Amino acid sequence: MPFKKSFAVLMCVVFAVMLGGCNFLIKTEPKETKIEYPTRPITMIVPFAPGGNIELKLRAMEKVIHKYLGQPIVIVSKPGGGGFIGWTELASSEPDGYTLGASSTEMLLQQYYGESKYHFPTALDPIAQFTESPSILLVSTDQPWKTLDELIQYGKQHPGELKSGHGGVGSNSHILSATFANLCGIQMEHVPFRGGSETTAALLGNHVQFIFSSPPLAKEQIRAGKLRVLAITGEKHLTDPVFADAPTFKELGIDLIHSDWNGIVAPKPLPPEVKEKLVTAFRQAIQDPEYKQNMESMGVEPVYLDSDESLDRWVKDIKRLKKMITETGVLEQVRAQRK
């Protein structure tokens, strides 16, 4: 009977795998002793697919963090639902400091986009913010527009003709391009793509006329003279020489200010000593010269905020983003889709 034999072997293998999973070194420690932390590697949940922007920045962190924490971090990718799945898992995991996660601006928007078990900005505790990066408005050098004003004038004279590419309904690039159109009174269309690479490719092939993108993704194309930056959404100019000449929207009289940030978050409530240890370690890691150099070569500026500053930032950003998504109708669009 092949079935019986197969079943027996199957069970044996299952047992063997389970044996392998046993940890023979588990020791029961008396609870009163002072918490020694960390004694084993720390899991870092990245709520996006492997190879993404945030993972890349965390990899640079992974290189240096063990110097300050005494233990390595293990990056685990839990993609899905625009970060939703990973953050939900993070919020529901044990608050012992051994499971941390990466945060991004999108985390603040989840509460408006759909129902969720957790309200992430209150369920998660910020440890540090490690980068901040404005978005840039890009056009192809095949197009005649040399300044933002020329693009706006063209858009006004040819209603409906300009198309912008974005990385999915409700994504940051969508919100920005909708806000831009709204503020300048341009009637235009938004074309959804899957992520930043496809959007950039569509711009290079002149299938769309402009996009909002992040500096690292576009740097090489700008250096090669294929793309042109018309404006950046930051408060001040970027230091990278490739982008240094680009004016901010504010300088051009358009009230479009936005920066994407990334940080480290932990489930609540962390034991105070653990949190303190984490905050210190990540602060030191972010100031590490090797880390700084790595980030700069990618075109990302390391901008550090501590736990409390991050929280302030969240509160401000939630207000600003909510205003942007309601005024442009992006929120309505997302809600209509998710019904």
Added chain:
Amino acid sequence: MLLHGLSVCMEWDNLLACAGGVILGTLVGVLPGIGTVGAIALLLPFSYGMDTTSSLIMFTGIYFGSKYGGSTTSVLMNLPGETSSVVTCLDGYAMAQKGRAGAALAISAIGSFVAGTFGIIGLMVFAPPLAQVAIEFGPPEYLALALTGLMILTKFTCNSIGKAILMIAIGSAVGTVGLDSLSGASRFTFGSLELDRGIDLSLLAMGIFGIGELLTVMASYREPVKIPKIRLRDLYPNKEERRRSTMPIVRGSVLGFIVGLLPGASATISTFLSYALEKKVSRNPKEFGHGAIEGVAGPESANNSSVLATMIPLLSLGLPFCGATAILLSGFMIHGVTPGPTLITEYPDLFWGLIASMYVGNFMLLLVNLPAVGLFVQLLKTPMSILMPIVIVLTLTGTYAINNSAFDIIIVLICGLIGFFLNRAGYEPTPLIIGIVLGPEIEQRVIQSLVICDGNIWTIVSRPISAPLFIICGLVCLYMIVSFIRQKNNKRKKIYSFDD
């Protein structure tokens, strides 16, 4: 310049990295579930201490090496090791049951080598202009290509058009499960968070083919087909098999390279197209599905050259068009190298070293894989009742590793049941996979095309590049309708002649 690259590549540590990369890649390919993306992500931290060039050589080696190993489990136990080896199951497994597993594996290794070499030459010579072509193609053009592909594949990957259309329709629906990345709508998820992520193609392939086959074997009262004893002499392809594989390998290499330039799951699509092409040009298409060596040689070559073509947008534009090249880009950037139009001039050592390492790695793969054929075929001597359960546990472990999700294991098991019932009911599962790959692609391109062309269908079909593509698409459609009516008429005539 290539010579300079060779000198870079021949440095001791780079050579070692190359060998390590391709061997790891082969393993990644052989083990079902563990894909290129997961493997590279896992190895990134280990590369921090390594030299930039060596680590990039290693990652690239893993990437193209994985397509070599993918066919192994497809042939031996109908379990695709990679999604780009799904189609190899059809004839490869049938060949194995006839005792020609060795020939199938050897041909797929040789085909991979030829196609790999072809792909590297293409990459080296034509990278910048081809990248430009890839960019010129916008959503309407991709739409035309996907539609044409869908029609061709419907006709040539299965025997009954009616069943094929049904399976493709279901496949397209399954492909839409999850949070749509364009609109943010969650579809067919029944409120389940896990389903929001969508159903991974590799999960479906492993479930429907691998686990479905296991259930079929277990459910049949007879012992699985006795595999004839293989003599050493018969391990490698005979003269007839070699002759029959030559042209499919050539066609597969060219086809794969062209398809590889398209965004998305191009390696997988290229194998289906190559299979369809071989079936079309074959003098006895009836043999396909019952162990035709052309059905192994073509697709296995196509996936290798397509992998190298996917490197073109990555290296010359810095834009990854699929998951595996995205993680490869991470590997580059973490070592401080951003690929882009200036890569060749700014990092000549790295670029030419990488190209040279591909030649060397490809050759190493052939050296590793050909002797391994004997070893793998030995595995078949193990009774299926022992081999299969072990493989299943390995598969499920790999499944978990893709997204670190236990839910995925349930999906694989359900897909296994579906595969079992499809098998029983006489439906071929291949069109289902085609629907899952191409359905969402077509949907996405329709949406984008309509926005870009202001909702005007005429603009979509009359763009300079899209117009000829749509004309081809129309012709294929017409041809299919005509041949369908003809078939029907022929059948009717036959019936009448019986009446007389």
